[in-house]
Amino acid sequence: MSAGADTWPQLAHIHTIAFDFDGVFTNNKVYVTQEGLELVRCDRGDGLGINFLQSCIRRGVLNAEVFILSKEPNPVVLARAKKLKLECRHGVSDKLAFMDEYLASRNLGQQDPYRGLVFLGNDLNDLPLMSKGGWSVAPEDAHPRVKEMASAVLPWRGGEGFVRAFVEQLLGIGHMTTEEIYELVRYC
Template structure:
């Protein structure tokens, strides 16, 4: 496992949606409407990260990059206040275009959270890649870090706590994030 980068060296944190914010399952109603379950703990993790970003004047991009075109992805992203790109067929090509268009240095300033084979192209770059414990075996083998939480069950929150080094924060600093 590679050491998690110092937060100030990161310019973007990108998330897959299914299997990261969800347990990778979908319920379909008789009308064909899809429903997924997300963890409130992960939502709090994103809120804490956003407060940390503001308090530290950190120029950080947060975005969901999903192959799914399900409107629930955008709704959840909107609720958390992060950018959402859905319907992305090739995550490597898409992310390369973002780097070029935004004049960002390279993949080494990206942290990417993913769980399945469609994330492999980003896991094989210089980005810092993070997988949940229930990710595909190939993803876990390639990841910079595997977190001992399942997707949709506190995985994002556990990552945020590691990135911000919550265990080393004073109670006062921690309360500023809540």
């Protein structure tokens, strides 16, 4: 399913944005050296997109927790999160169980705390969390079942500008005036 800008959740209704890592921030490929060191490729434009989200949080435009939620225990996930100044929960094999506990601990006072969650994922292990509710986004190269489940599928591949495209769509950057964009960038 692909969604238009008018069907995206309003910023005021979002309390949590969680990103899978592999296949979302990366192209889902891994390079392995002969020493066993794993390397991944990320898109710098996605980093600027995260800066835009953080700018909106600092300015009070968005009141949400933003973090990476990954099954992958490799330190490369932590390294990228640190570079982006993002919280990271990695090595999480059951993302739905994690989110159940996380949302319960936040005491959001909502009947359905999943309603204010936005989750970005790309593979079958993301399906349980995506199916629970809230709002989910997948890249165009996600598993077909994930694309069926997603609230929106963006025409960008993981690790190739997908995160940035999500942020621009969520924040409505395409509808901002030049002055509003300057303001957004000024606080990055």
